[in-house]
Amino acid sequence: MTAVGRRVTLLLLGVAGLLAGCAPAASPAPAGSPPARSASVGSAPVAAYRGLALQPAQPRPEFTLTDTSGRRYDFAARTGGRPTFLFFGYTDCPDVCPTTMADVAAALRGTPAGVRRAVQVVFVTTDPHHDTGPVLARWLRRFDTDLPTRFVGLTGTESQVDTAQTAARVPVASDGGRTHSAELLLFGTDDYARVVYLSGSSPDDIRHDLPTVAG
Numbered sequence: 001m002t003a004v005g006r007r008v009t010l011l012l013l014g015v016a017g018l019l020a021g022c023a024p025a026a027s028p029a030p031a032g033s034p035p036a037r038s039a040s041v042g043s044a045p046v047a048a049y050r051g052l053a054l055q056p057a058q059p060r061p062e063f064t065l066t067d068t069s070g071r072r073y074d075f076a077a078r079t080g081g082r083p084t085f086l087f088f089g090y091t092d093c094p095d096v097c098p099t100t101m102a103d104v105a106a107a108l109r110g111t112p113a114g115v116r117r118a119v120q121v122v123f124v125t126t127d128p129h130h131d132t133g134p135v136l137a138r139w140l141r142r143f144d145t146d147l148p149t150r151f152v153g154l155t156g157t158e159s160q161v162d163t164a165q166t167a168a169r170v171p172v173a174s175d176g177g178r179t180h181s182a183e184l185l186l187f188g189t190d191d192y193a194r195v196v197y198l199s200g201s202s203p204d205d206i207r208h209d210l211p212t213v214a215g
Contacts, residue, residue, distance in 0.1 A: 050205035051195040060191040061167035065154040068137040083214040090127035091139040107206035121151040126177030
């Protein structure tokens, strides 16, 4: 498929992909959730990204959760100025979550060493009752063991995790965290996300976009 064809496919998948989650059938976002963000080709040249360009660009969200060591993790302060992937999901997910983490890891392995070191990957659980720090740590090590920068796993109370999703402008998870956003956000060194990846994106798409975002 050509790059243009791939972008058209992503645009068609956009509405469904924003809340695909891992449940057998996606249910509507809970009442009070922020409306799904519009994802469309933005001001960058059409060929700039293989992911879905965001318009308007979204600022790096501010929220504080707990990392796998039990320490407070201020997302904006700890990742500010760094290219950062942000994804919300849960470790028992049978498909979308492990596939997304594996795709990011595969993409990073094919980038220059400097980019691999600079990029931070942050996974926030939507099932904090099950995904304790040790559970998150063990799960993430399945994907990042050979990478120079380990993936960060975050958890918290259900209210704190909901607040983080709202701050990131993704739909708040429902069904005990099983129905959640399928958006993989990529924030650049300027602390804005201008591209997002949905179902149908590949490691090659991510690998193509990283030098532009990390530069």
